[in-house]
Amino acid sequence: MPKESVIEFYEALRQSEALKQQSKAITTIEEMIKMASKYGYCFNSKDISEANGSETPKKGEELIAIESSETNGNNFPQQYHYEYEFSQMPEFGEIAQQFEKLKIKPSTVDMAVYEKSFREEDLQFADVSPTAPDFQQRYLESLRSYMDLGVTPQPEYAWRQFHLINLDRHVEHPLYEEYFQAKVRLLELFESYFGTEVRFSGSLWYPPNAYRMWHTNETQPGWRMYLVDFDKNDINGDEKSFFRYMDPETKELVTLGEKPKLVRFFKVESEKSKLFWHCIVNRTSANRWSFGFQISSQWMKKVLKN
Structure with a gap:
């Protein structure tokens, strides 16, 4: 079943250093599905959600571990x-x-659909400081707003952000x-x-x-x-x-x-x-x-x- 195929793919990632290395280049679900299909694992985004809800990570194990310590440990000056x-x-x-x-x-x-999603007021929002009185309201509106571009499924740029x-x-x-x-x-x-x-x-x-x-x-x-x-x-x-x-x-x-x-x-x-x-x-x-x-x-x- 597809959910089991997701779990089997996760296990293959754990077992194979080569697959684990490739997985570090993945940033979207679409890429994960594409990579898995190359190795005979067939599933979709819904299957991934179901598998993630049932799969229990092995204790102390992370497929990808990126150290993010708060200190630089090298006495270099901290800048933003x-x-x-x-x-x-x-x-x-x-x-x-x-x-x-x-x-x-x-x-x-589809560049025509992409251009249709442009909003001048959203571009101009870059001039508004996050400390401005109306910032939070406009920011939350942009998070919740998806534009109806007349296509299904909606592309990433249907999200105003x-x-x-x-x-x-x-x-x-x-x-x-x-x-x-x-x-x-x-x-x-x-x-x-x-x-x-x-x-x-x-x-x-x-x-x-x-x-x-x-x-x-x-x-x-x-x-x-x-x-x-x-x-x-x-x-x-x-x-x-x-x-x-x-x-x-x-x-x-x-x-x-x-x-x-x-x-x-x-x-x-x-x-x-x-x-x-x-x-x-x-x-x-x-x-x-x-x-x-x-x-x-x-x-x-x-x-x-x-």
Whole structure:
């Protein structure tokens, strides 16, 4: 039965280091179903929900363990973000080459439907501080709001919070298998580079005028690393792409203008007083790609010592 097939797949992940390594490149249910079918396990999202409700994890066992200690252990100065150009990262050449294989535009994305989901007021919400009196009401409205785009099932960008393309929800196009293998290879390179476990947290394509509204990721605390790039080298016109966050201590809005080939690190917190509110806007005419990773504080040993 399908539910049993899910449980058998989980057991295969526990038993096989190769499968476990591949699973670290997965960020969506669609990818999990696609990977499982490759190895003869057939199930759908409903089967996964049923299996998750009945499957009891083995004591002390995690299929993926990412250390997220509150301390950096290296006496490095703590900042809310760190940013580097690819060229500033030591020994980054092979990683940069592999990264190029991830910047795809799946043919399964209906761009007409995507453009229909654009809301100027949601993009402009990036200018409103999370401390503003009306912020919480507008934020909660965006969380609860899905747009009727006239298609079934609804794509990810039907959710007002998310006017962009989640590449990992698009698994039925000719480029997907090569793209997935490039993700697996990139993780291998990163784990060798940092000397610690790494896993994907998101694979995102921001077409022109794309945005991700204010959010905190508080349910998944720990360090994040993002690789950001564009399909144009010159994006210094009047319209900008930026990453904006609210300083948890001062409540000041910090806006980081972007350019091609950036590596960004920041830390997600779960304590209410330390939430890392952030949003992203691409107002340029270029396509922006952003690939996120969960990573331990060990990244500092590699990067900050240089």
